[in-house]
Amino acid sequence: MRKDISTHYKEGSTLCFLFVSRELVTVYIITCAIMIVVIMGVSGSGKTEVGSLLAKKMGWKFYDADDYHPLENKTKMSQGIPLNDQDRHPWLCVLHELIMRERTSGLHVVLACSALKRAYRITLTTGKTPLNGECPCEENEDLSSYTIFVHLHGSMEIISKRLEIRTGHFMPLTLLQSQFDTLEPPAEPEIYITVNVERDISEIIIELQEMIKHKTNQTVCSISKSNVLL
Numbered sequence: 099m100r101k102d103i104s105t106h107y108k109e110g111s112t113l114c115f116l117f118v119s120r121e122l123v124t125v126y127i128i129t130c131a132i133m134i135v136v137i138m139g140v141s142g143s144g145k146t147e148v149g150s151l152l153a154k155k156m157g158w159k160f161y162d163a164d165d166y167h168p169l170e171n172k173t174k175m176s177q178g179i180p181l182n183d184q185d186r187h188p189w190l191c192v193l194h195e196l197i198m199r200e201r202t203s204g205l206h207v208v209l210a211c212s213a214l215k216r217a218y219r220i221t222l223t224t225g226k227t228p229l230n231g232e233c234p235c236e237e238n239e240d241l242s243s244y245t246i247f248v249h250l251h252g253s254m255e256i257i258s259k260r261l262e263i264r265t266g267h268f269m270p271l272t273l274l275q276s277q278f279d280t281l282e283p284p285a286e287p288e289i290y291i292t293v294n295v296e297r298d299i300s301e302i303i304i305e306l307q308e309m310i311k312h313k314t315n316q317t318v319c320s321i322s323k324s325n326v327l328l
């Protein structure tokens with residue numbers, strides 16, 4: 099009869115199980131990669147609110163891409179001028195470097211980032227883009243199989259109502275239409291979840307936790323088994 103002698107030990111994100119019988123040791127190693135959860139969507143869709151709360155609940159790290167915009171980008175937006183591909187490129191490269199660094203930190207990461215176009219999401223995950231060439235990073239790794247895009251989806255009507263009452267933010271409501279015009283919702287082969295934001299935040303978080311758990315099991319955990327004869 100098999101006896102589980104070590105039950106399990108946890109180191110980083112790897113779980114190891116040893117099963118010992120009279121003549122055989124079976125070693126199962128389950129490796130779950132560090133996940134990058136990008137909370138994306140138009141301005142006012144709730145990226146900061148949902149992303150920070152989700153990270154807090156899960157004990158994960160949280161970053162807000164707005165904190166990494168160069169001053170010129172923030173100035174432009176606050177003057178009511180939408181950013182273009184050239185404006186966003188260096189910012190996306192900085193974010194790519196950030197999530198690459200985080201891959202070795204041992205904690206899952208939540209990044210709130212508009213990531214409106216497919217090409218922007220490619221830059222985020224690979225450091226490359228069909229629009230502007232490669233990022234000037236020392237090393238680029240393709241993180242697409244470890245990245246889940248959570249698209250916060252809501253109507254122009256609801257989101258503009260929320261922005262009307264938001265205070266102390268550089269992004270004006272007048273830019274909302276251009277955000278919707280630029281948006282390319284995520285699609286296969288991207289790993290993504292679409293969440294309706296037109297309900298209570300606590301409901302959104304509960305649903306997201308479940309959906310992320312499900313996606314994580316599907317996409318980034320692998321199991322290896324080996325037998326050692328005694």
Ligand SMILES: Nc1ncnc2c1ncn2[C@@H]1O[C@H](COP(=O)(O)OP(=O)(O)OP(=O)(O)O)[C@@H](O)[C@H]1O
Nearest residue numbers: 140141142143144145146147260264269297298299
């Ligand atoms: N589910 C929700 N129900 C009600 N209000 C919400 C919800 N989600 C976010 N809000 C509110 O809507 C406003 C916009 O949310 P938030 O600032 O998180 O959006 P954002 O996507 O990060 O915007 P930006 O990209 O412009 O920084 C905030 O005032 C926030 O408190």
Ligand SMILES: O=C(O)[C@H](O)[C@@H](O)[C@H](O)[C@H](O)CO
Nearest residue numbers: 140141142164181212213269
């Ligand atoms: O790609 C973009 O146009 C920007 O990231 C914007 O989405 C703003 O940063 C954000 O909405 C303001 O917080």
